[in-house]
Amino acid sequence: MVKIFDNIGITQGRMVPSEKKNRIQYFPIKNWKKEMRLMKKNKIQILEWTINFEKINQNPLLDKNKLEEIITLKEKLKIKIPSVTCDFFMEQPFFKKKNTLTLKYLKKIIKKKLV
Numbered sequence: 290m291v292k293i294f295d296n297i298g299i300t301q302g303r304m305v306p307s308e309k310k311n312r313i314q315y316f317p318i319k320n321w322k323k324e325m326r327l328m329k330k331n332k333i334q335i336l337e338w339t340i341n342f343e344k345i346n347q348n349p350l351l352d353k354n355k356l357e358e359i360i361t362l363k364e365k366l367k368i369k370i371p372s373v374t375c376d377f378f379m380e381q382p383f384f385k386k387k388n389t390l391t392l393k394y395l396k397k398i399i400k401k402k403l404v
Contacts, residue, residue: 296335297333297334297335298333298334298335298336298337298369299328299333299335299336299337300314300336300337300339300374301316301317301321301324301336301337301338301339301374302314302315302316302317302324302339303324304324304327304328304331304333305317305320305323305324305327306320308320309341309343314339314341314374314376315339315341316339316340316341316344316348318344318347318348321349322362325362325363325366325368326366328366328368329366329367329368333368334367334368334369335368335369335370335371336363336368336369336370337370337371337372337373337374338350338370338372338373338374339373339374339376340373340374340375340376340377340394340398341376341377341380342376342377342380342381342391343380345377345394350373350398350401351394351397351398356401373398375395375398377391377394378391378395383395
């Protein structure tokens with residue numbers, strides 16, 4: 290039997306106040322762990338990770354040590370992270386200014402294993 294919440298997920302940043310004025314889609318640098326705990330409390334088991342270009346180096350997905358922290362927390366809380374919203378890719382498109390930095394980050398993300 291499938292529980293009703295088994296197939297419901299959220300995009301990151303929806304369960305905590307936005308840390309960027311007038312932006313609903315923004316990585317919660319200060320509250321990403323809190324948000325995951327709120328998900329568990331509310332029986333939401335699927336999270337779509339978000340990466341913005343602004344403060345991209347503070348996103349734990351791109352830091353090897355913090356990646357382990359994400360993996361440990363998601364396993365403890367039984368949360369799946371099957372996808373990543375790469376907002377940075379739209380914010381700084383590689384094809385407009387030959388932005389090699391955007392491609393560098395995209396390659397890093399592709400190599401990460403969260404699932």
